[in-house]
Amino acid sequence: MTALIITAGTAISAMGRGMEATRTCLLEQRQTLQPDTFQSPGHGYIGRVAGVEDHQLPGALHRFDCRNNRLADMALMTDDFMEAVADARAHYGRHRLAVVMGTSTSGILTTEKAYAARKDRDEALPPDFPYDGTQDLSSLPRYVAARLDVTGPMLTVSNACASSTRAFIDAAHLLATGLCDAAIVGGADSLCRMTLQGFASLGLVSAHPTRPCDAGRSGISIGEAAGFALLERADGRPRPARPAGYRLRLLGYGASSDGHHMSSPDPTGSGAALAIQKALARASLPPEAIGYINMHGTGTPANDQMEDRAMASIFGRAVPCSSTKGWSGHTLGASGILESMICAIAIQDQYLPHCMNSQTVDPLFQSDILLAPRHGKLNFVMNNSFGFGGTNSSLIFGPLT
The missing domain is CATH 3.40.47.10 (Thiolase/Chalcone synthase)
Structure with missing residues (x-):
């Protein structure tokens, strides 16, 4: 296959904001799951990211305002990821950077809130409801592309829980065909009632923090996260290297x-x-x-x-x-x-x-x-x-x- 390298990366989750916070959480074996207070009544434990509610998107991109894009924006602003993309954009050109994002529910929480706020059960959602900027599955890659000022190919992958893993595969195809020189790969999924209540209705949510592979395991704990990687061809046009960080092939x-x-x-x-x-x-x-x-x-x-x-x-x-x-x-x-x-x-x-x-x-x-x-x-x-x-x-x- 085409030789590919990750030249920058970031992640945000209940484990912390950024790679070093995630690393510290792993090494110190910190407990991060907490009882579900996101909804009432709650279901089991959740992995919640602190600060999403108070995070503000840039004013020019307010039409994309939803929990999912706020979470994504927090990740973009972490680990100097935006600076790494800016370097690649200056080197390759903004039209040569693709955006391939994975998400399963996008900004559906915004729709849930609008639906619950109706005064009558037969009332339609307001005509100015920003569906395309929030719940639509294309919202995340369009927001990321706008935030990073890139204009290359954009793609949403919604393959349930394999979405952002599959995003790497589709980005690799774009790079192999020469449609782009670099790709911003990743995804975001945020807490919402559909997933919390949906998995609970299937009997899949554990009453305790999840215990993978344990003999007494009883289900999942829902979490939220966002992360991004800058994927480039190893044999592409050489450009100045950034500090090493978490780079890999x-x-x-x-x-x-x-x-x-x-x-x-x-x-x-x-x-x-x-x-x-x-x-x-x-x-x-x-x-x-x-x-x-x-x-x-x-x-x-x-x-x-x-x-x-x-x-x-x-x-x-x-x-x-x-x-x-x-x-x-x-x-x-x-x-x-x-x-x-x-x-x-x-x-x-x-x-x-x-x-x-x-x-x-x-x-x-x-x-x-x-x-x-x-x-x-x-x-x-x-x-x-x-x-x-x-x-x-x-x-x-x-x-x-």
Whole structure:
């Protein structure tokens, strides 16, 4: 595949604002999930980002004002990400930078509030309701492009919980075809009643902080997050390097769609295994080369069991695995970008995070599930994301050499 490098990255979640805050949270094993006070009555625990309610978008972009775009804006303003994009824009030209964003619900909270504010149940939403700037799935990439002053190709990926992982794949295709020289890749998903109440109605929300892969796991904790990466061709036009930061290579990717069920994963794990195998093949790596896998690991009985079967069929017990959703909660369409940035931290620090909150691995599992962090040599790491409808994506990252 085309050699691709991430030259800048950022993430914001309940773990903290920015890469160093996220790193500190992992290393110090901080508890970050909190009881759901976002709605009344609440459901279990959530991963909430502080300060979103008070954050203000630039006045010229007020038509995009919603929780999702506020969260995205906070991430853009972190880790000097906007400055990194400005350097790339000056070098390549604003029309040569693409924006590929993943989200599952966009700014639907704004619609929920407008709907609840109606005086009569048959009353329509106000004619000036800013649907296109808030709830529409194109809102996020249009906001990011406007905020960063880039005019290249724009794309929204809404593949449920695999959205921002799949965004890397579509961005890689754009770069390989020469339609752009760099791509701003990432996504955002913010707290809203639809996801909180929707997952609760499916019986998938745990009454306690989520415990991925634990024998007594009982469901997910919903979270919110946003993150971005600047993806460039390694053989592109040379430009001055920025400070190292969390830089890495995108070595391989794989995707599949098993279509087993709208909300339940294929229990055999065959679709997930296919995405993993494709990523390994594209990276030209054998399974034993992977040093750590960041699992999708939602904490539901069915999802974690499926993923264990998929990984064990390829790696056996040879590769350490964990889910970091015990810190962030399940951030839905933003999971892929957040956990890709966690992979960057793992590579830089040679640190393998464990399954937070989990104490006893499900005895039926065959994979090497981490219940405590490890230090060890990491050359290549994998990030898995599996979404509703059987959409599966896997990414492989490595350090810059």
